[in-house]
Amino acid sequence: MNFEEIKYKVINNIRIKPEEGLFLLQKAPILELGELAAFVREVKNPSPYVTFVVDTNPNYTNICTIDCIFCAFYRHPGEEGEYTYSVDELIQKFRESAAMGVTTILLQGGVNPNLSLDYYIELVNRTTKELPDIHPHFFSVSEIVGMAEVSRLSIEEVLRKLWDAGLRTLPGGGAEILSNRIKKKISNKKETADQWLDVMRTAHKIGYKSTATMMYGHIEKDEDIIEHLESLRKLQDETGGFTAFIPWSFKPGNTPLEKIIPHYASSTRYLQIIALSRIYLDNFAHIQASWFSEGKKIGQIALHFGADDFGGTLLEENVHAAANYVSKTNTDEVINLIKEAGFIPAQRTTLYQIIKIFE
Amino acid sequence: MEILFRDKSLIPIWNKLLNGERLTFDDGLALFRTNDLISLGKMANWFSYQKSGDAVYFVLNRKIEHTNICVLSCKFCDFAKKKGEPGAYEMTTEEILSKLSSGIREVHITGAMPPDWKWERYLDIVQSINDKFPEIDIKAYTAVEIDFFHKKFKKSIEEILIELKNAGLKTMPGGGAEIFSERVRRLLFNQKIGEKSWLEIHKTAHRLGIPSNATMLYGHIETLEERVKHLIKLREAQDETGGFLTFIPLAFQPGDTGIKPKNNFTSAIDDLKTIAVSRLMLDNFPHIKAYWVMLTEEVAAIALNFGADDIDGTVGEEHIAHDAGAISPMKLAQDRIIKIIKEAGKIAVERDVFYNPLKIYGRNIIGKIPYLNSIPIYHNLKIDSYFTLPLFPHRLGEMMSNGYIDAGLISLVDYLNNKEKLNLSRWCLSSREKVQSVLLFSKYKLEELENKKIGITDETSTSVKLLKVILEKKYKINALFEEFHQPKISFQEFDAVLLIGDNALNKYKAQNPEFNYKFDLAEEWFQWQNLPFVFAVWVERKDLLPNLSDDIIKTVELNIQKNFDELSAIVKQYRFGVKLTDEEIIEYLKGFNYKIGDEELSAIRKFEELIRETK
Incomplete structure (x- = not known):
């Protein structure tokens, strides 16, 4: 195996194998x-546009019982600093966001066992009815699993109820590294890698679209990253339900993992992951640059x-902020950043339709 | 290396580089204007590899700003205060010393220009640090400060610099160059020295044996044309003196200057382009620095693949990474820097102020002598999972002996001193009769050198021994030897000078009115011993795994064969910095023998005997 052979395959649109992916990650300059x-980006998406979405990322609760060792955001029920917003409070927040031009609300929380399924259904229902200009992009896999547990319904039943209430897309968080071995170590009480993929499979079959994420730079090995990408590529072959892939690096500040991982991954590593995922995930339309985390x-x-x-423009975000990693921006700045990078900014919807071009 | 150019206008520029041609003003502008960031990066990274191999240098350093009280008021400066203004400060020598500790290798001292300091105070800072911490190299006072001292204390630039050098100054920082443009100077820093004084002060320092750095402040109101002109002016100055060590582009930090909105920093794309274009335009600068304090750690890390081969250092109080509690900030910063360099796919080399390597963090390293005569072995040498580190023979020997380097062509003397650790392989660098690149320039004939002072370049390991053997055994002469640092421009204080490598080649070609004689040491040896002289040998560490050693030997064998077949095409790339025509380069290379035979082995034995008998 050598780089030239793999390059030839990529240029000729021949799918690369996991061991070739590993070679690129470990050996390619x-x-x-x-x-x-x-090159792949230009073939797949020849436009000079770089898209972005005007969104906000509030968290409806920070109560969580999953105890992930990479997280500095959550509080246990009853712990000081815990909070949970009511549906009314959230709708009010969304309304304010809509007035500021937000089109997408990326809503996630802790996994709060005190919230009933009705809370979530009502939230989706009211958002779609009362705020027609807002696209709800709500609830990661862990929360869906939590809802199923609280309501004693199946994952599919929960997803169908949310669909009926008007939810159409899911954020791809919580994937971390899709390796059962790694997930057990860093988020023991969270769903396993297989469960995460199963929930997404079920959702895509109902008609949902979702993103997929990856959090690297902690205890994973290069092989685990390839396993993650391979699992996503397979599922995408099966369902076609992923819109984009979003990798980010683990930020150790204020987390229990900090003691083991004092240094987060360097920016070179991030670019490697971005480039590798663009090459490896040949069935994903979009790869997202996470200016927010990097x-x-x-x-x-x-x-x-x-x-x-x-x-997204992420007008509000709390999870990275809790790890002392704050990067604020707004729409004008995002437009400017894209222009400076030599591309044409284009505002999109959650489903990647372009709605406005900023020449 | 193949580049998938998306901007086709870069192709002629790439061809120029492959032909060893210097880039023009228009080329520089085209490079700045391209949106093909990756192709630009690949070109600059390639060029950096020709200079520094896979090395990225860093230094354990500390920055000291002794005062912020300044008589000037430059518009872009957010640092200076007037005496008595809130936040104004002055440090005593004791306070400065208290900021230093052992473990630091370089201190960088610059400050504002206060109205009432005495000259002795500036000297005292340098002298006291030098007395208390002799292992810390002192890099102090920008050209702007030197000019200020000159005017305020009524001493010539030379006097100022000589006094500082005698107090312990090693190098000068590159600050204060800003951008070489009268237009910008008048608008932003009309009280500061302009390009003429800045360049003159640096050239003077170089002539006095004080190397220095150069900077460019970009991202304010300057045009791309002004940036390219700035680079070309530095390149011309470097042609004259060779005294610049590294170039540091400095991204403008708007702060409260009012020149730009507070948060309007340069874009990452502009930062990377500036690093890359600098690397390609400044073909005669040994190093380009990605100064992480200004660029951010994240962009500096990427810059290591866009032409930068230095990331500065631990700096001290500046915070490179988050605080992880128990580990000292210095150690943390050092670990972080090493991690960043490794993840960039390079090897981390801890250096001193002159870029001499102190420690290498990384394995699988092939050492390389950075002279023209080693290209038949090293051109396109790619050994799987191996890194290349070019070092002057003397330093290469040290690093090999310390176990940092697995294999490479090293100076003969370093092999002889480390025989128990090293295996001799089948290649060498030897020559019969003339070599052209190991030369003694002298005011006297060899037999007249008794008690004369001979300057010796600090690059050499073997040639200096060869010279001593020849003088002592062949001519029965005892001379006095004194080591000097390259680059050096004036050799007035010496009766003779030993130069090696490309410096010797260039001086061989140049007019040398100060020296009547030049002696080719290989020729001297041949006439005496009727044997070739072996300057360097290819060795491998004895504890290397046999399969690795086999891999290396096979790859080198094939590579030498291939390179000799294509010699005339290859040499074009190596014309930078060498004042020879292609034909002369080929002629020069063909004068070497690269295979060890019986004669070479006899020559090695003979030389070994002779050095044993020499004082």
Whole structure:
């Protein structure tokens, strides 16, 4: 196996194997990888546009019982600083966001056992009815699993009820690294890798679209990253339900994992992951540069390494902020960042339809 | 290396680089204007590899700003205060010393220009650090400060610099260059020295044996044309003196300057382009620095693949990573820097102020002598999972002996000193009769050098021994030897000078009115011993796994064969910095023998005997 052979396959649109993915991750110089990823990006999406969505990312609760060791955000029930918003409070927040031009609300929480399924259904129902300009992009897999447990319904039943209430897309968080071995170590009480994939499979079959994420840079090995990408590629072959892939690096600040991992992954590693995922996930339309987790400057560079989407404007975000990692921006700034990087900014919907181009 | 150019206008520029041609003003502009970031990066990374191999240098350092009280008021400066203003401060020498500790290798001292300091105070800072911490190299006072001292204390630039050098100054920082443009100077920093004084002060320092750095402040109101002109002016100055060590592009930090909105920082794309274009335009600068304090750690990390081969250092109080409690910030910063360099796919080399390597963090390293004569072995040498580190023979020997390097062409003397650790392989660098690149330039004939002072380049390991053997055994002469640092421009204080490698080649070609004689040491040896002289040998560490060793030997064998077949095409790439025509380069290379035979082995034995008998 050598780089030239793999490059030939990629340029000729031949799917690469897991061991070839591993070779690229471990042996390919970063600019060779980036060049190849930029090539794939141009073939797949030849437009000079880089898309973004005007969104906000509030958290309806920080109560959580899952105890992930990479998280600095959650509180246990009854712990100081815990909070849970009522449906009324959330609708009010959404209304304010809508007035600021937000089109998508990416809503996630802790997994709060005190909330009934009705709370979630009502929230979706009222959002779609009362705020027609807002697209609800609600609830990660862990929360769906939590709802099923609280309501004693199946995952499919929960997903159908939410669909009937008007939910159409799911955020792809909580995937971390889709390896049962790793997930057991860093988020023992969360769903397993297989469960995460099963929930997404079920959702896609109902008609949902979702994103997929990956959090790397903690205790995973290179092989685990390839396993993650391979699992996503397989499921995407089966369902076609993923809109985009969004990797980000683990931020150790204020988390129990900090003692084991004092240094987060470098920016070179991030660009490698972006480029590799663009090459490996040949059935994903979009790769998202997470300016939010990696910084605005690295977000700009990622656009030259295979990413074609700049994510959301994230007017509110709490999870990274709890790990002392704060990166605030707004729509004008996102537009400017994309322009500076040499691309044309284009505002999109949650489902990646372009609604406005900023020439 | 193949580049999938998306911007086709870069192709002619790439071809120029492959032909060893210097880039023009228009080329520089085209590079700045391209949106093909990856192709630009690949070109710059390739060029950086020609200079520094896979190395990225860092230093354990500390920055000291002794005062912020300043008589100037530059518009872009957010640092300076007037005396008595809230936040104004002055540090005593004791306070400065208290900021330093053993373990630090370089201190960088710059400050504002206060109205009432005495000259002795500046000297005292340097002298006291040098007395208390002799292992800390002192890099101090920008050209702007030197000019201020010159005017305020009524001493010539030379006097100022000589006094500082005698107090312990090793190098000068590159600050204060801003952007070489009268237009911008008038608008933003009209009280500061302009390009002429800045360049003159640096050239003077170089002539006095004080190397320095150069900077460019970008991302304010300057045009791309002004940036390219700035780079070309630095390149011309470097052609004259060779005294610049590294170039550091500095991204403008808007702060409260009012020149730009507070948060309007340069874009990452502009930062990377500036690093890359600098690397390609400044073909005569040994190093390009990605100064993480200004660029952010994240962009600096990426810059290591866009032409930068230095990431500065631990700096001290600046915070490179989050605080993990028990570990000291210095150790944490060092660990972080090493991690960043490794993840960039490079090897981390801890350095001193002159870029001498102190420690290498990484394995699987092939050492390389960075001279033209080693290209038949090293051109396109790619050994699976191995890194390449070019070092001057003397430093390469040290690093090999310390176990940092697995294999490579090393100076003969370093092999002889480390025979118990190293296996001799089948290649060498030897020459019969003339070698052209190991030369003694002298005011006297060899037999007249008794008690004369001979300057010795600090690059050499073997040639200096060869010179001593020849003088002592062949001519029965005892001379005095004194080591000097490259780059050096004036050799006035010496009666003779030993130069090796490309410096010797260039001086061989140049007019040398100060020296009447030049002696080719290989020729001297041949006439005496009727044997070739072996300057360097290919060795491998004895404890290397046999399969690795086999891999290396096979790859090198094939590579030498291939390179000799394509010699005329290859040499073009190596014209930078060498004042020879292609034909002369080929002629020069063909004068070497690269295979060890019986004669070479006899020559090695003979030389070994002779050095044993020499003082």
